Structure formats: C-alpha cells, structure tokens
Amino acid sequence: MSATVITITSGKGGVGKTTATANLGVGLAMLGQRVVTIDADIGLRNLDVVMGLENRIVYDLVDVVEGHCRLRQALIRDKRLVELYLLPAAQTRDKTAVSPGQMVRLCNQLRPDFDFILVDSPAGIEQGYHNAVAPADQVIIITTPEVSAVRDADRIVGLVEAEEKRSPTLIINRLNPDMVRRGQMLSTEDVVEVLALSLLGIVPEDKHIIVSTNRGTPVALDGRTAAGQAFRNIAGRLLGQDIPLMPLRSSSGVLDRLSRLIRGS
Amino acid sequence: MGFLDRLLGRREPTSREIAKERLQLVLVHDRVRMSPALLDKMKDELITVISRYVEIDADDVEVTFSQSKRQSRLVADIPVVGPAHRPTPRRATTKARAGSNG
Numbered sequence: 254m255s256a257t258v259i260t261i262t263s264g265k266g267g268v269g270k271t272t273a274t275a276n277l278g279v280g281l282a283m284l285g286q287r288v289v290t291i292d293a294d295i296g297l298r299n300l301d302v303v304m305g306l307e308n309r310i311v312y313d314l315v316d317v318v319e320g321h322c323r324l325r326q327a328l329i330r331d332k333r334l335v336e337l338y339l340l341p342a343a344q345t346r347d348k349t350a351v352s353p354g355q356m357v358r359l360c361n362q363l364r365p366d367f368d369f370i371l372v373d374s375p376a377g378i379e380q381g382y383h384n385a386v387a388p389a390d391q392v393i394i395i396t397t398p399e400v401s402a403v404r405d406a407d408r409i410v411g412l413v414e415a416e417e418k419r420s421p422t423l424i425i426n427r428l429n430p431d432m433v434r435r436g437q438m439l440s441t442e443d444v445v446e447v448l449a450l451s452l453l454g455i456v457p458e459d460k461h462i463i464v465s466t467n468r469g470t471p472v473a474l475d476g477r478t479a480a481g482q483a484f485r486n487i488a489g490r491l492l493g494q495d496i497p498l499m500p501l502r503s504s505s506g507v508l509d510r511l512s513r514l515i516r517g518s
Numbered sequence: 519m520g521f522l523d524r525l526l527g528r529r530e531p532t533s534r535e536i537a538k539e540r541l542q543l544v545l546v547h548d549r550v551r552m553s554p555a556l557l558d559k560m561k562d563e564l565i566t567v568i569s570r571y572v573e574i575d576a577d578d579v580e581v582t583f584s585q586s587k588r589q590s591r592l593v594a595d596i597p598v599v600g601p602a603h604r605p606t607p608r609r610a611t612t613k614a615r616a617g618s619n620g
Contacts, residue, residue, distance in 0.1 A: 400544075404548065407545050408548065414588075436532025436535065437532065437533055437534060439534055439537050440534065443534070443538045447538065447541055449588045
C-alpha cells in the first residue's frame with residue numbers, strides 16, 4: 254500500500270487551509286487511516302498550534318531535507334490519535350530552503366508507511382505553493398464565499414491544470430446559510446458554477462473553530478459541532494464513502510436556539 | 519433576464535447577485551489574461567479589418583468572452599448593414615469571400 258498525497262491550497266491567505274488540513278487529518282485518522290500532515294508553510298508555521306502539538310517539536314521539515322535528522326525523528330505523534338502524525342515546518346527559514354523535487358522525495362519516503370499524506374500549502378502562488386503541490390496526487394482548493402477568495406482560487410485552478418495534475422476538488426469554507434438566504438453571500442451553487450469544480454464539501458461558519466484553535470484541539474474531534482461534522486464528512490468522502498452534503502441549518506432555527514439556551518452560550 | 523428586470527426597476531440586485539456578476543466578469547478576463555482595455559483594442563482592429571470587406575454597424579459590434587465550464591470562447595456579434603465592398607487591395611481572394619458573406 255502506498256499513501257495518497259493530498260495538497261490543500263487556496264491562493265488567498267486566511268481562508269482555512271491550515272484548519273482544514275488539521276481537521277481532515279483528524280477525520281481520516283478517526284476512520285482508522287494512518288495519516289501524516291505536513292506543514293509546507295516554511296517560515297510561517299501554524300499547523301503545529303492548530304493541532305496543539307507546538308510543544309513537542311524538536312526537528313522540522315528543513316532538518317529532514319538537509320539531513321540533520323532522520324525523517325522518523327521529525328514526525329510528531331498526535332496526543333489523541335495514535336495513527337496521526339505531524340511534520341512541522343521550519344520557523345527560522347524561508348521557502349527557498351526546500352525545492353519541489355525535495356518535497357516529492359520526502360513524500361515518496363513517507364508513502365509506504367501511511368495511507369494519507371496531507372500537505373498544508375502556504376498562501377500565494379510562489380515557490381512555497383509549488384513545493385506544496387509538486388508531490389500531490391490530488392489537490393483540494395479551499396475558498397470562502399467571497400469575491401477575492403474565489404478569484405484567487407480560480408488562479409490556482411489554472412496553475413494546477415497547467416501542471417497536468419488531475420482536476421482539483423473544492424471545499425467551500427465558512428458558508429453562512431442565513432446570509433445566503435438573505436442574498437448577502439455567494440451560495441454554494443454560485444461558487445461551484447463560477448469555478449466549475451467538483452464539490453468535495455461545505456463547511457459552515459462555526460464559532461467552534463475559533464474555540465478549538467484557542468485550545469489546539471481540532472473541531473473534528475467533536476462530532477457535535479457543525480464544522481466538525483462537516484470535516485468528518487469530507488474525510489469520509491476522501492475514502493470514497495458516499496456521504497451526502499449536510500443540510501445547512503439556519504443558526505436562528507428553533508433547534509439551534511434551544512441548544513444554545515441549554516448550553517447557555 | 520435579471521439585468522432587464524433591474525433596468526425596469528423591478529428590484530435592486532442583492533449583494534450576492536452583484537458579487538457573482540462581478541466575479542464572472544473578472545474571471546473571464548483573468549482566465550484569458552486579456553484586460554477589458556486590450557479587448558477593446560482588439561475589437562477596434564477587428565472592426566477595421568472586417569469593414570474592409572463588408573459594411574457593418576461599428577457602434578453595435580459586441581465582442582465578448584463567453585464561458586462554458588472552464589472553456590473560454592471569443593464571441594463576436596457584428597451587425598452587417600450593407601453589401602460586401604468590391605474594391606479591395608487583394609482583389610481575387612477577398613472578393614470571393616466577401617461575396618459569400620454578403
């Protein structure tokens with residue numbers, strides 16, 4: 254068996270690449286998959302804090318590439334899931350410390366021992382992006398329903414196609430069903446139509462994301478949250494499971510108001 | 519058409535509709551890497567060339583990019599108002615073509 258390498262990218266910064274990488278890693282590991290997440294954002298590492306593993310870093314990706322340690326030594330095992338690992342980015346170097354060829358070789362070294370390798374791409378379309386996409390078997394583009402994010406996502410689609418990779422799939426993040434209904438936000442259908450990509454999943458806007466990032470516990474660990482459930486569903490789809498899109502509940506729905514009342518938030 | 523409705527003052531477009539419209543327009547030009555200004559320049563040149571062969575209504579020419587999935591298509595809608603011109607520099611070939619168009 255050899256791992257599938259999936260790169261999560263977006264073009265625009267701040268749309269949820271790192272959060273998605275962490276949560277898909279968690280979701281896949283919860284489904285019994287052996288997963289390693291790689292932070293390819295060298296110089297601006299963050300996947301470690303989102304996964305809550307920042308205190309365990311000894312070596313990083315650049316140390317591996319430069320031969321300062323063995324690959325196994327740099328992998329950090331997750332606190333909660335035994336089959337989930339993180340390969341952190343270097344914090345004191347920049348994107349030029351690694352080449353696309355080195356990323357391909359690194360992933361090839363990891364392939365025999367894992368089922369999924371998830372690469373968290375940096376924002377932008379420069380070398381960091383190329384490093385992240387070079388080893389990918391599949392590319393996931395994540396966007397929010399905003400004009401700027403969708404435009405940048407479209408640029409990435411063009412770049413991925415130019416590399417003769419198979420067509421990327423799409424995650425729409427931070428969708429607010431109430432705003433869509435009021436005509437204040439691009440809908441799923443709008444974004445899918447404009448980008449002409451196949452939709453992998455929708456993640457509703459959810460305050461739990463901030464709270465879970467505060468704590469370093471990815472939201473997918475808790476299936477009761479809307480975003481957590483959405484990420485779990487996407488993980489299932491990556492395994493080929495046929496999971497329908499979640500019905501997007503309005504946050505002002507009776508059920509939600511009731512549950513908020515009970516939880517007192 | 520939504521655009522017509524708006525012209526007739528039926529209702530204000532929502533910001534969602536505005537976003538989609540703006541996005542589609544900006545992506546058309548991003549994808550072919552041709553700015554609206556360059557497209558205008560090309561349109562002017564097209565009008566010049568085509569006018570050598572056939573009389574057209576230059577004010578009513580529409581040259582746009584259409585999108586189907588991610589495939590771009592250059593669409594020119596050019597109203598012909600008169601018959602083909604006969605006297606052109608390269609007579610033999612242009613005459614035959616202009617004849618078939620007019």
